[in-house]
Amino acid sequence: MKISTDRLDLVAATFAHVQAELDCTDRLAQMLGSALGPEWPPGEHDRDAQEYFLDCLQKGGPAATGWHGWYVIIRDPQAVVIGTGGYHGLPRDNGDVEIGFSIMTGWQKRGYATELVRALVARAFSHNRVSRVIAQTTAGNSASCKVLEKAGFQLVVLDQPQETLCFELHRPD
Numbered sequence: 001m002k003i004s005t006d007r008l009d010l011v012a013a014t015f016a017h018v019q020a021e022l023d024c025t026d027r028l029a030q031m032l033g034s035a036l037g038p039e040w041p042p043g044e045h046d047r048d049a050q051e052y053f054l055d056c057l058q059k060g061g062p063a064a065t066g067w068h069g070w071y072v073i074i075r076d077p078q079a080v081v082i083g084t085g086g087y088h089g090l091p092r093d094n095g096d097v098e099i100g101f102s103i104m105t106g107w108q109k110r111g112y113a114t115e116l117v118r119a120l121v122a123r124a125f126s127h128n129r130v131s132r133v134i135a136q137t138t139a140g141n142s143a144s145c146k147v148l149e150k151a152g153f154q155l156v157v158l159d160q161p162q163e164t165l166c167f168e169l170h171r172p173d
Contacts, residue, residue, distance in 0.1 A: 001066045003123060005115050007076065010085070013069035015057040022050050032071055034079035043102030045069075045084045056089065064090070066123075072103065072116055082107040085116045087124070095131030097124050101147070108143065117151040121169060131171050139163040 001012035011017075011032060020027040021041075029036045041050070053069045060067070067090045072083040085101035099120050103113045117135075124130045135153060137144040145155075145165065153167035 009073040010070040012066040018054040037104045039104040042083045042104040091129045113147045114150045
């Protein structure tokens with residue numbers, strides 16, 4: 001499963017991808033036909049997150065592919081995996097789906113995160129079950145806040161003790 005944007009290819013993480021990522025990142029790079037950026041893995045996409053996605057993909061079977069992690073690959077000048085993004089699982093009964101994203105530091109401030117978020121939103125809204133996309137970040141993560149705002153999200157909740165911000169974007173009419 002793949003999504004292409006102007007500058008990026010997003011490849012849905014399968015069970016085999018995540019298993020390779022946990023076992024040997026060189027094998028993951030080979031499977032994706034791309035080099036892995038030198039800062040791999042990005043942000044919060046650490047071993048715990050990888051093991052969580054592996055478990056979700058194993059339990060969910062083929063239907064779970066595309067509703068968890070996506071590898072973000074820049075095509076030019078050569079194919080390099082520069083980050084990850086995706087959903088926190090299948091759409092909920094109320095029509096919500098939550099997204100998350102992380103671009104490696106050396107590739108930030110070039111619009112890739114915004115391009116990624118817009119692609120994830122478009123894919124989510126292509127499914128009739130999805131009526132709202134949500135995203136959470138910390139109050140101190142101004143870069144993520146800016147990305148979400150550029151992608152059309154609105155701030156709806158500030159959890160003061162946690163300093164967690166919740167953003168939402170409703171399905172267009």
